[in-house]
Amino acid sequence: MTVTGILDIALIIAFVSASLAQIIAMIRLLKGPCTGDRILAIDTMTVNAIALIVLLGLAGGTGLYFEGALLFAMLGFVSTVAYARFVLRGDIIE
């Protein structure tokens, strides 16, 4: 990618900070220390992943990645709720 304009610079800034955000969330995921923190870190990581996918679509100029982002949003929410329910009730489907 050659830098030609303000949009490219903004894209680079966005890519870098979203990736850094992903790394920081991963540090919290590994560090813990509480169960809630780990679930929260996973949740944040899915949101950041959606951000990265959207940025990829923007950089490539295609709408093809939209379905991927939507799937991530849905699966991320369901998995967060499933983890939380598992901790709360010891069971996901009662």
Next chain:
Amino acid sequence: MSRLFRFLLPHPMLSFLTAVVWCLLINSLSLGTVVLAAFLGIVVPILTSPYWPNRPAAPKVGKLIVYVALVLWDILIANIGVAYIVLFRSNQKMRSRWVVVPLELKSPEAITILAGTITLTPGTVSADLSDKGRYLLVHALDTADPEEEAKEIKHRYERRLKEIFE
């Protein structure tokens, strides 16, 4: 006539929402898409109506739109505030504490929307409901006075939701 209407559209809002979501998913407004969206909007609520036995009371749409605009604006302001607190205030200086908000709302939909609003706006997260559903436990990131915070929530959001739903 009205029975036919009730059979075809047991949940008008759900039908409308299904159709809109379908159009957005396909990302076009051509005739074929709209026809298929209308078809889905009618068929899906009929097929799933056994799972939705009660029809919720219709909210007042005009006031709901004003409320959504207010909440979106608050989210914008709140995010700047929270970003400032997170970046520039040390952990010891944050006065984070629990706030108990007594509820006047009765309907589950209204309480759900209030809890969601609280979570999305200024430095507050709704954590739990009391066993009879009359109090809401809210965690505030940085507040000087819990009583004042609860009053603010009641005045700004609960009053409006009461007008919308009751």
Next chain:
Amino acid sequence: MIWDIVISVCLVIGAIFTFVGSIGLLKLDTPMKRVHAPTKASTLGVGSLLLASMIHAFVYEGGSLHELLIMAFLFVTAPISANFISKVNLHREDVDPTPPPPGDRTWSTFDTGPADVGEPHHID
């Protein structure tokens, strides 16, 4: 050109808020405080990025609105995730002691009496 600047501003705002959300996740020191940063900052962060994507599509391609779906979905689900995570923190007792509700018996997460297990909470 002017649209490029608008898109760039949206992108940078989104990037900053996404980043601040994760910074908060790392920096804050108690589990309940940590719930605040990502759930709020990330919704606005991703919302702003999606807005940029939408404007980009309108300026350079035919236009698209389906980013609205992701935005709406995130805004609806973020409070629910945050509420569940708070409940996990309450349940695991990783929090400051909670004040009791003035009128009612207890908070519903702590309410694990045998009569209530498996039943939805009734709101009267």
